[in-house]
Amino acid sequence: MAGSRIKLELSRVVQGKSRLGVLKGLGRTGQHSLEVPGCLLYTHFGTVPHLTQDTLHTLSNLSSVTQVTLAEHQEVLEEFKDGFKKFAGLHDTVLYCSLHDPAAPCPPGYTTNKTVSVWGSGGRIELTVAKFMALQKTVRPDWYQSMADGETWQSNTSRKRVRKSVDRTLAHLDECLLVHQNSQELQGVEVFGVVEGGDILEERVRSARETAKRPVAGFCLDGLQTGSMDQALRTQLIAAMTKELPEDKPRLLQGVGRPDEVLACAEAGVDLFESFFPFQVTERGCALCFNFDISPDPERAGRAPPAGVVNTGETQPNGDVTLDDQTQMTSFEINLKDKRYQDDFRPLVGGCGCYCCQNHQRAYLHHLLVTNELLAGVLLMIHNTAHYNGFFSALREAIANDKLDLLKRRVLGERGGQTERKE
Amino acid sequence: MQPSIFSCLASYVHYNMAAIVECGADSNTAENHMSLKKALSVASPLSLRIIAECSVTKARACDLILPHSAVSTPVFMPVGTQGTLKGITVDQLEGLGCQICLGNTYHLGMRPGPDLIEKANGLHGFMNWKRNLLTDSGGFQMVSLVELSEVTEEGVKFKSPYDGKEILLSPEKSISIQNSLGSDIMMQLDDVVSSTVTGPRVEEAMHRSIRWLDRCVAANKNPHKQNLFAIIQGGLNADLRKACLDEMTRRDVPGFAIGGLSGGEEKDDFWRMVTLSTDHLPREKPRYLMGVGYAVDLVVCVALGCDMFDCVFPTRTARFGSALVPWGSLQVKHKQYAKDFQPIDPDCQCPTCKRHSRAYLHALFKSDTAAMHHITIHNIAYQLNLMRSVRQSIVEGRFPEFIRTFMKRMFSSRDQYPSWAVDALASVNVTLE
Numbered sequence: 001m002a003g004s005r006i007k008l009e010l011s012r013v014v015q016g017k018s019r020l021g022v023l024k025g026l027g028r029t030g031q032h033s034l035e036v037p038g039c040l041l042y043t044h045f046g047t048v049p050h051l052t053q054d055t056l057h058t059l060s061n062l063s064s065v066t067q068v069t070l071a072e073h074q075e076v077l078e079e080f081k082d083g084f085k086k087f088a089g090l091h092d093t094v095l096y097c098s099l100h101d102p103a104a105p106c107p108p109g110y111t112t113n114k115t116v117s118v119w120g121s122g123g124r125i126e127l128t129v130a131k132f133m134a135l136q137k138t139v140r141p142d143w144y145q146s147m148a149d150g151e152t153w154q155s156n157t158s159r160k161r162v163r164k165s166v167d168r169t170l171a172h173l174d175e176c177l178l179v180h181q182n183s184q185e186l187q188g189v190e191v192f193g194v195v196e197g198g199d200i201l202e203e204r205v206r207s208a209r210e211t212a213k214r215p216v217a218g219f220c221l222d223g224l225q226t227g228s229m230d231q232a233l234r235t236q237l238i239a240a241m242t243k244e245l246p247e248d249k250p251r252l253l254q255g256v257g258r259p260d261e262v263l264a265c266a267e268a269g270v271d272l273f274e275s276f277f278p279f280q281v282t283e284r285g286c287a288l289c290f291n292f293d294i295s296p297d298p299e300r301a302g303r304a305p306p307a308g309v310v311n312t313g314e315t316q317p318n319g320d321v322t323l324d325d326q327t328q329m330t331s332f333e334i335n336l337k338d339k340r341y342q343d344d345f346r347p348l349v350g351g352c353g354c355y356c357c358q359n360h361q362r363a364y365l366h367h368l369l370v371t372n373e374l375l376a377g378v379l380l381m382i383h384n385t386a387h388y389n390g391f392f393s394a395l396r397e398a399i400a401n402d403k404l405d406l407l408k409r410r411v412l413g414e415r416g417g418q419t420e421r422k423e
Numbered sequence: 424m425q426p427s428i429f430s431c432l433a434s435y436v437h438y439n440m441a442a443i444v445e446c447g448a449d450s451n452t453a454e455n456h457m458s459l460k461k462a463l464s465v466a467s468p469l470s471l472r473i474i475a476e477c478s479v480t481k482a483r484a485c486d487l488i489l490p491h492s493a494v495s496t497p498v499f500m501p502v503g504t505q506g507t508l509k510g511i512t513v514d515q516l517e518g519l520g521c522q523i524c525l526g527n528t529y530h531l532g533m534r535p536g537p538d539l540i541e542k543a544n545g546l547h548g549f550m551n552w553k554r555n556l557l558t559d560s561g562g563f564q565m566v567s568l569v570e571l572s573e574v575t576e577e578g579v580k581f582k583s584p585y586d587g588k589e590i591l592l593s594p595e596k597s598i599s600i601q602n603s604l605g606s607d608i609m610m611q612l613d614d615v616v617s618s619t620v621t622g623p624r625v626e627e628a629m630h631r632s633i634r635w636l637d638r639c640v641a642a643n644k645n646p647h648k649q650n651l652f653a654i655i656q657g658g659l660n661a662d663l664r665k666a667c668l669d670e671m672t673r674r675d676v677p678g679f680a681i682g683g684l685s686g687g688e689e690k691d692d693f694w695r696m697v698t699l700s701t702d703h704l705p706r707e708k709p710r711y712l713m714g715v716g717y718a719v720d721l722v723v724c725v726a727l728g729c730d731m732f733d734c735v736f737p738t739r740t741a742r743f744g745s746a747l748v749p750w751g752s753l754q755v756k757h758k759q760y761a762k763d764f765q766p767i768d769p770d771c772q773c774p775t776c777k778r779h780s781r782a783y784l785h786a787l788f789k790s791d792t793a794a795m796h797h798i799t800i801h802n803i804a805y806q807l808n809l810m811r812s813v814r815q816s817i818v819e820g821r822f823p824e825f826i827r828t829f830m831k832r833m834f835s836s837r838d839q840y841p842s843w844a845v846d847a848l849a850s851v852n853v854t855l856e
Contacts, residue, residue, distance in 0.1 A: 044791040046783075052796050054515050054774055073786050079762045080782070087764075089778040121789040343539055359513070359551045363543060367506065367535045374510030374792060 004217040005030045006143070006190050008250050008271070012399060017239065017269045020399040023250055026094040027142050028188055032064045036250065036271040037262075037395050039388065040067040040096060042103070042279055046088030048385065049279050050377040053089075058355035058382060061389050065094040067274060069101040071127065072120030074135050083140030097141035099148060102225070102255050103276035108151045113168060116147055129172055133179040137186060145220050147172040148194035153228040153255075155199060162198035165223075166207045169196045173214055190217035192252060195241055199229055204237050208244035218250040221270065225255025234261070235268045242269035259290055259332050259391055259411050266395060267404065273392075278384035282377055285369045286333035287348040288387040291410045292394040294403045331413070336380075341366040354386035355379075467677035468607070469650045471709055477822045480851035481701055481728030484817040487709055489555045489607040490648055491547070494522040496709065496730040497813055499721065499806040500557060501738060505530045506540075506550045509738050510796040511803070513552045519773070519804050520811070523555035523607070525733050528600050529564035529592075533585060537603035545605025557733070558606035560597045560639075560654075563615050574614055576631065594638035598651070602644045610680060611639040613654040618686035618693075625658035632656040632682075633670045640674065652711060654682035655700050659692040668703040678709040681729070685714035690843035694723065698850060701728030718747065718809055722829055723847050725813050726822070737806050741798035744788055747805040749832045753781070755798060760785045773804035823853045830855055 010021035019036065026032035041048060041063040048056050056062070070077075070084065080087050085095050100106050100118055110117035115126050127135070132147045149168040152161055173193050180186050193216035197204035211219060221241060224234050238253070245251060253270040256262065257277025265273075281288055329335060336348075347357035348365065356365075356379040368376035391411070398407040472486040487494040501508055501516070502525040508516055516524065526546050531537075535549075543549035546556055565572050565579045572581035578593030594612040601609040612635050614628035636653050643651050653671045657663030671679065681700045684693050697712060704710050709730045715721065716734020724732070737747060744756035746767045753760070753767055766776040767784070775784075775797040787794040816825035826848060834840055837856070845855055 044793075045787055045789075047787055047791050047793045050510075050792055050796070052515075052774065052793055052800065053778055054518070055512060058514075076762055076782055076786060080764060087780070088783055089780075342535065343542065345543060355512070355514075361543070363535070363539065364506070364549055364551075367549075371505045371530075371534055373505055373507045374795065375507040375512065377792060378510055378512065378796070 004190055004215070005188070006217045006250070008036070008218075008248050010247065013247075014267075014399055014402075014404070017242070018267045018399050018404065019269060019271060020396055021271075023271070026064065032094045034064050034094075034272075035396055037266040037273070037392065037399070038271070039063055039273045039275040039392055040065045040252075041093070042275045043068055044101075045070065045073070046084065046090055048381065049282065050374075050381045055355070055378055055382060059386055059389070061393065063275070063389070065096050066090060067096045067098055068139075068141070069098050069118070070139060071099075071118045071125045071135060072122055074138055077138040080138075083138070085140070094143070095139075095141040097136065097139050097144040098220075098254075098274075099145050100150070101276075102257075102274045103279055108154065111149050111151050111168075116149060116172075129175040129179065133176060133183070136180075136189070137183060140185065141189065143190035143192060143217060145192045146176045146194055146216070148196060148220075148222055150194070150196060150222040150254075152196060152198035153223040153225060155229060157198050159200060159203075162196075162200050162203050165196045165198070166203050166210075169194050169207065170210050173211065173216075177214060177216075192216060192218045192220045194220045194222050195245075196223055197237070197241075198223055199233060199237065201237060201240055204241050205244055208241040212245050216249070218252060218272075219245055221251060221253045222255075224253065226258060226261060228255075231261055231264050235264050238265055238268040238270060258330060259292075262391075263395065263404075263408055263411060266399075275385070275388055278388045279381065280327065281330075281333050281384050282380040284327065284329060284335075285337045285376065285380070286329055286335050287365070287380055288332055288384045288391075289334050289349050290332040290387075290391070291413060292391045292407060294394055294398055294401075294406050294410060332411075336362060336365045337369045338366075348383050349387065352383065352386065352390075354383045356383040356386075467646065467650055468648050469677040469709075471707060473706070475818045475820070477726070477817050478820065479823045480726040480826075480848075480853060481698075482725045482813075482817050482822050482851075483728065483730070484814045485709070485730060487730070489523070489650070491553065491555045491607055492522055494555060495811075495814055497721075497725045497810050497817075498523060498731050499716065499737075499810045500525050500731060500733040501803050501806070502527070502733055502735045503550070503552075504735070505534070506546060508803075509742065509799055510792065511799055513550060515800060516552075516803070517554065519800065520807050521554070521803065523557060524552070526550075526556055526558050526604060526606065527564060528558045528561035528597060528604065529568070531558075531604060532561055532600045533583070537600045541603040541605075545603070547605060555607040556604070557608040558601050558604050558610065560610045560612040561592055561600065562597065562612045565592055574628075574631075576634075578612070594635040595642040598639050598642040599644075602649065605645075606649060608650045608652055608678065609639075609643070610652050611636045611654055613656055613682055615683065616656075616658060618658060618683055618688040620658065621660075625656075625660060626663055628683075629656045629658070629663050629667045633667065636671060636674060636676070640676065650677040652676060652678040652680050652709075654680045654713070655704075656683045657696075658683055659688055659696060661695070661699055664696055664699055665703065668700060672703065672705060676708075678711060679704050680711040680713050682713050684712070685734075690841065691846070694727065694843055694847035694850075697724055697729065698727045698847070704728075716806070718806075719830075719833060719841065719844055721806075721809065722813060722826055723844050725817075726826060726848060726851050726853060737802040738799050741802040742795045744794075744798060746798050747802045749829075751833060755781060755784045755794075756788050757785075767798075767801055768805075771801065771804065771808075773801050775801040775804075826853055827855060 005025040007024045012020040021036050023034045117124050117126050149165040152165045193211035195207045197207040250271045252272040341362040344362040398404045468490045470488045474484045476483045485496045500523050504527045540549050565581050578591050580591050597612040613632040616628040653676045655667050657667040711731035712729040715732045716736045746753045748768045760781040763781040816822045
């Protein structure tokens with residue numbers, strides 16, 4: 001594993017922090033790549049929520065990395081033998097296997113020295129390192145997250161508990177690596193080490209420093225998810241961790257998906273994000289509509305979501321941004337169930353090139369939502385995924401062209417005071 | 424002429440004229456000529472070209488030319504109740520080869536309402552479906568879904584389930600809504616009586632349906648671009664059916680539906696009413712058997728001379744994990760498929776079968792709604808393919824053989840054949856081995 005094939009080629013680092021580059025050598029034969037900052041493709045068991053292959057492939061610029069969480073289906077995969085990608089009909093993607101589903105709740109209180117618990121449709125599954133590694137051998141992902149004790153995200157967690165989680169996670173990693181190195185089946189598969197440390201700076205630094213000593217291909221930054229802390233603290237912790245991490249390995253931030261938080265975290269040095277946010281927006285019947293157009297071309301600017309979206313009151317202001325419940329609507333979306341869209345014959349976002357916006361109108365989506373029709377989820381998921389991907393392209397463009405401040409102003413929509421509050 | 428809300432009107436009037444000319448070139452008999460003249464006199468935006476007729480059964484293969492596109496019959500029409508086909512995009516539906524689907528007037532009239540749909544350029548515009556649409560009258564749902572409904576000569580009175588307001592669905596109102604929806608085929612409001620009811624109520628309903636047909640015809644604001652079909656009623660009583668057929672076929676409507684069946688009656692009664700109806704319906708007009716969608720029923724009723732069918736069954740059952748296959752159905756959620764790595768049907772060419780195994784779909788049902796979409800796509804593909812094969816066999820003059828092969832595959836042995844199907848097929852000269 002010392003010869004990890006994953007290679008991060010950075011083309012730009014702004015102020016020693018925000019990084020622009022390409023993650024190369026992904027997949028068993030190393031033929032895939034992913035631009036950073038970028039996001040993974042969020043799935044339920046290998047399927048982007050609500051979408052079939054037809055509807056998924058109306059989307060261009062899909063992430064080349066599919067994220068999956070699959071502890072509960074070990075038995076069938078063992079029987080199948082050829083790995084999850086083939087089982088799920090995923091032919092041309094890089095598979096990343098994470099421990100938890102970032103959009104599903106993970107009740108605390110089930111972690112021991114030797115085990116962690118994950119939750120599937122059938123309830124709790126307790127994993128030891130042996131079981132966890134047996135799972136990886138049947139899944140055969142291209143890369144996976146090592147087993148970790150990530151229960152320390154709650155703000156009242158004691159220093160002792162945080163220290164224990166760092167120690168356990170490092171112990172798990174060492175055990176995982178040991179099994180990994182002796183497994184024929186896992187040759188060419190990459191391991192991401194997990195950095196813990198709750199909200200305690202020294203523990204974050206220690207976790208990052210120690211993990212970086214191990215032969216891992218990249219790092220998962222855990223326990224920083226939306227709702228666990230405010231962005232100022234998150235930024236501070238990320239900056240402290242990334243200082244300890246090698247330049248040439250990717251950093252994946254878990255549990256953060258809101259555009260404002262993504263911007264701040266990418267600025268602090270995060271390369272990869274999970275893309276569960278568009279799914280959450282879809283589930284509440286909303287459409288992403290925030291502006292991210294930083295193009296100097298005035299003609300193109302007109303095609304972006306109207307800056308006035310916020311001012312006309314179409315989106316709802318959210319209170320304290322950082323402490324929001326994840327299921328609550330944010331100011332980056334419009335609620336299409338709202339009666340005002342009943343006779344609105346415009347696309348969700350003017351100028352959006354997604355299948356939904358090219359073919360359907362807000363009034364139709366409103367109708368599908370109020371009548372509980374399944375197509376609502378399909379069309380919203382298409383749009384929200386397209387919009388979110390577009391945002392990440394803009395983020396890369398902004399880093400490349402020194403326009404991060406402009407992008408921030410666009411995304412935050414010059415919402416009075418909010419920018420200041422977060423900084 | 425009404426000011427049109429359809430941007431494509433000009434193009435489809437043109438299409439229709441071309442189609443009529445085509446029909447004229449094809450018809451030689453005086454009878455056909457007469458009906459053609461009749462058709463021209465009301466300028467109904469429909470023409471039917473009979474491509475082939477089975478020499479043994481009453482089956483036929485036709486091209487039904489409708490305002491938005493041609494439809495190859497026999498045809499199964501999937502049901503998109505509320506302006507959407509359960510989780511499937513219009514592009515997917517088009518990709519499966521669907522040429523016509525249904526919308527429900529009752530549901531759409533309630534939500535989002537006819538005014539809004541009219542503003543959206545009709546149901547075609549609202550759901551962005553480029554091919555043909557058929558809408559029902561709304562009467563059936565009213566009787567089946569709404570407990571508090573009352574039928575009078577004026578129409579069907581019922582309480583809105585949304586705001587409790589009393590609403591009257593008259594023939595005029597039904598057509599007015601369907602005019603707003605802009606469907607290619609509209610259905611008359613009929614007086615629907617459960618097919619298990621007998622006695623004077625059935626006769627009353629039959630006569631009322633005839634009177635309502637006349638009111639519907641008179642109320643149609645768009646006879647030049649929307650076809651209005653009559654619905655044959657008369658319950659399970661042959662005399663009443665015959666009387667209804669006599670009366671209704673005297674009206675110059677573009678097509679006929681056989682109604683009041685598929686409501687839990689004995690299959691022996693069902694097929695006899697179907698075959699009686701097709702015996703008396705004009706050859707040159709399409710025949711639509713309402714509410715029929717099981718594979719065996721489709722094949723038998725094609726043999727009895729029906730052209731068009733609709734049913735919610737294939738899409739509804741899909742959402743419960745039931746996949747249709749040539750040997751019946753396969754319950755994807757059942758444990759026995761948890762480790763079955765074959766596709767649903769190894770011979771099926773649908774997007775689902777080409778990519779996914781039974782085991783994957785089984786597991787996906789626990790995680791995501793996309794599992795339902797996969798089965799829905801497969802089931803629509805199954806229905807459409809079945810009808811394509813039926814048509815092909817009629818065109819190639821081997822429909823009786825097709826039926827025999829179909830039945831053999833569907834049932835494990837001869838004694839599993841439903842007796843009604845055996846009888847019905849025997850009545851059109853097809854004996855099963």
